[in-house]
Amino acid sequence: MQPDSSRISNGSAPPARRRGRLAPEAYIEGVLQGDRVTLARAITIIESDLESDGELAAEILQGILAEAGDSLRVGITGVPGAGKSTFIDVLGMHIVRDRGEKVAVLSVDPSSPVSGGSILGDKTRMERLSVEERAFIRPSPARGHLGGVARRTRETILLCEAAGYRNILVETVGVGQSETAVRSMTDFFLLLMLAGAGDELQGIKRGILEMLDAMAINKADGDNRLEADRARVQYAGALHLFPPSPDGWTPRVVTCSALANEGIREIWEMVLQHHEKMRASGWFLRRRRQQALAWMRELVLAGLEEEFFRNPAVRDRMPALEEAVRTAQATSFTAARELLALFRNRPRLRQSDAAPARSSSRPPGPDRGFQIKE
Numbered sequence: 001m002q003p004d005s006s007r008i009s010n011g012s013a014p015p016a017r018r019r020g021r022l023a024p025e026a027y028i029e030g031v032l033q034g035d036r037v038t039l040a041r042a043i044t045i046i047e048s049d050l051e052s053d054g055e056l057a058a059e060i061l062q063g064i065l066a067e068a069g070d071s072l073r074v075g076i077t078g079v080p081g082a083g084k085s086t087f088i089d090v091l092g093m094h095i096v097r098d099r100g101e102k103v104a105v106l107s108v109d110p111s112s113p114v115s116g117g118s119i120l121g122d123k124t125r126m127e128r129l130s131v132e133e134r135a136f137i138r139p140s141p142a143r144g145h146l147g148g149v150a151r152r153t154r155e156t157i158l159l160c161e162a163a164g165y166r167n168i169l170v171e172t173v174g175v176g177q178s179e180t181a182v183r184s185m186t187d188f189f190l191l192l193m194l195a196g197a198g199d200e201l202q203g204i205k206r207g208i209l210e211m212l213d214a215m216a217i218n219k220a221d222g223d224n225r226l227e228a229d230r231a232r233v234q235y236a237g238a239l240h241l242f243p244p245s246p247d248g249w250t251p252r253v254v255t256c257s258a259l260a261n262e263g264i265r266e267i268w269e270m271v272l273q274h275h276e277k278m279r280a281s282g283w284f285l286r287r288r289r290q291q292a293l294a295w296m297r298e299l300v301l302a303g304l305e306e307e308f309f310r311n312p313a314v315r316d317r318m319p320a321l322e323e324a325v326r327t328a329q330a331t332s333f334t335a336a337r338e339l340l341a342l343f344r345n346r347p348r349l350r351q352s353d354a355a356p357a358r359s360s361s362r363p364p365g366p367d368r369g370f371q372i373k374e
């Protein structure tokens, strides 16, 4: 039976499914009821590369969409060792225990899928939080597209929201592209820093400083207190030099100690204050809408890229053209044009091959020399 790709939800004919998969309604209901096992299984489908799971994933997402979105999404980044897991453990416990709310922690791990190594490690990093009933912790493997940053984290966020998690913490390691991706899926962006370590060591680029809503200098305890305070003043001065953010929020620089549980509660107060302010000014919704649109475009581009590299004509021709470019027999420009033409099913022909019988009143244009094959 052929899956009907036009079917979004609750149609009559169920699409062909992989063995072991449930009906979409089962996932939708389970997620909406906040069932953690179903939530985890639904995320697995969202993350799956299987063609048959893609359809199921779309149905699940469509089914939970109305219940998603009502949350606070916070991105937390910092180099390995900055104290992210300790911080999130403590912050999560505050949210769960003191505030009585649910929290989902999604880790975006940009480490190489080839080496199998993981910078962020597994969930045992958050020892106390991981055994809490109201906490859901999920590392997202980074694979393939979009700079290797977990490509399904946005959809995972939606699933968690639909399952009743109103606080979403998205954690990533500060190693380049992952921060930009996490920034583009969160409402508040926090950088955890260490006093004393140079900017270079902490991978701090100007671009990252510009994205911040707050910076927390962690490990402000013991002998490190003074230095942390010094760093705070220094960074506050540096951040002040940036033009004000269009949303009207001035990034804050604070100190904290995840280990001693100092300053964490205050940081969450700040996040809530930011949230209130953004909601009142309309920036909250505005940013969310911008993010959703940008993500749609990114998904389209990622889909096109995938199709391009899977296209048989492209795959056949690619090695020869790569060699031609490598040996300077062809320019990148012409080679790319030829591949794109192949992809569009318009193989580039030699001028002499062009069918002379093809009558056209069009003036000679850039398409000359191509035969359009329908």
Ligand code: GDP
Pocket (backbone or CB within 6 Å): 078, 079, 080, 081, 082, 083, 084, 085, 086, 087, 218, 219, 220, 221, 256, 257, 258, 259, 260
């Ligand atoms: P991550 O790699 O960013 O997740 O960092 P971890 O949370 O694993 O912390 C790295 C190390 O720093 C661990 O040994 C922690 O115990 C320690 N650490 C984390 N937060 C603090 C803190 O606030 N103060 C001190 N002194 N050590 C901390």
